Structure formats: C-alpha cells, structure tokens
Amino acid sequence: MALKQTLRKPAPPKPVLTKAQAPTHLAEPASPTIVLRVDAVEVLEAFVAELDRSAARAEAAVREGRPRDALLAAGDMQTLLRTWKDRLDDALAQTRSKRVAPTVRGAAKAAADRVLPSLAARMREIEAQIKVHRARQNAIGAALRAASTAPAGVYGVAYGPGARYGARVAMRTTGHVVGLMA
Numbered sequence: 001m002a003l004k005q006t007l008r009k010p011a012p013p014k015p016v017l018t019k020a021q022a023p024t025h026l027a028e029p030a031s032p033t034i035v036l037r038v039d040a041v042e043v044l045e046a047f048v049a050e051l052d053r054s055a056a057r058a059e060a061a062v063r064e065g066r067p068r069d070a071l072l073a074a075g076d077m078q079t080l081l082r083t084w085k086d087r088l089d090d091a092l093a094q095t096r097s098k099r100v101a102p103t104v105r106g107a108a109k110a111a112a113d114r115v116l117p118s119l120a121a122r123m124r125e126i127e128a129q130i131k132v133h134r135a136r137q138n139a140i141g142a143a144l145r146a147a148s149t150a151p152a153g154v155y156g157v158a159y160g161p162g163a164r165y166g167a168r169v170a171m172r173t174t175g176h177v178v179g180l181m182a
Contacts, residue, residue: 037090038094040090040091040094040095040108041107044088044108044112045111047084050084054076054077057069058073058077062133092108095108095109095112
C-alpha cells in the first residue's frame with residue numbers, strides 16, 4: 001500500500017545546475033557595524049559600590065563571629081569579579097586606548113585613579129584581618145593541643161604470684177583548664 005502511494009506522488013523537480021558566481025561586494029555594508037563601549041566611569045563606580053557592599057557584609061560577619069556568612073560574602077565577591085570581568089577589562093582598556101576620545105579616556109583614567117587605590121586598600125585590610133584571625137586560631141589550637149596532651153605515664157613492673165607479668169602504664173585522670181583572652 002505504501003509503495004503505491006509513493007509511486008502516485010509526483011517526483012520532486014530536479015535542481016537546475018548553474019555556474020558558480022563570485023559573491024558581489026557592496027560598497028557599504030547592509031547594516032553598519034556597531035561597537036558598543038561601556039561607560040568606564042559608570043562601570044568602575046558601580047563595581048566598587050557592589051564590592052564594597054559585599055566586603056562590608058564579610059567584615060560584619062567576621063566581627064560578629066559568623067564564619068559561614070563571611071564565607072558566603074567572600075564567595076559573592078569572587079562571583080561579582082567573575083561576572084564583571086569583561087566589562088572591567090573594557091573599561092580599563094579605555095584608559096589606555098588611543099582609539100578612545102581623549103575626554104573619555106581622561107574621565108576613565110580619573111575614575112580608575114579615584115576608585116582603584118581605595119579598593120586595593122580595602123582588600124589589603126581584609127587580607128590583614130584574615131591573617132590576624134588565622135594566626136589567632138592557630139595559637140588557640142596550639143594551646144589546646146598543648147593542654148590536652150597527657151603527661152607521660154608512670155611505668156611499673158609487677159612480679160610475683162597473682163601479678164601480671166610485664167610493664168604497665170598507671171592510668172591517671174588529668175584535668176586541664178585553659179583560659180584565653182581575646
């Protein structure tokens with residue numbers, strides 16, 4: 001049945017072969033190429049504002065003793081940097097490019113000179129706080145390890161009827177208290 005139906009249908013027309021022609025070039029492109037540039041001043045200021053908000057959240061979380069929130073805020077800062085990377089590259093490239101108008105280049109350079117040093121100082125401050133916190137945690141850990149290490153036991157040897165043969169360690173209960181001041 002299917003064979004009869006396919007035989008009844010007319011065959012598709014054969015393609016007509018033509019000679020290959022060279023592509024024609026127009027004097028002007030059909031649609032002009034548009035190159036969008038970001039506003040460097042706006043991008044830099046918006047990025048620094050967002051990063052400052054995340055950094056403030058991280059600092060507040062560290063101050064209040066919430067390590068999970070501090071870690072999440074630091075992750076937000078990394079995500080922010082990753083998502084803004086292309087825009088920041090373009091904005092900073094405008095400060096060095098000779099193809100950009102001198103007024104735009106000057107404004108971008110002034111914005112970069114204004115916001116980047118404060119941003120770098122803020123990041124150095126956060127790094128210093130992290131180092132201090134890490135050193136403090138290591139000191140606390142070392143103090144706790146030193147306090148919990150049991151002193152060497154007293155060895156004794158039992159010999160005679162009813163005694164176990166060999167050396168044994170006398171078991172002592174040792175209690176330690178450590179006071180740490182922040």
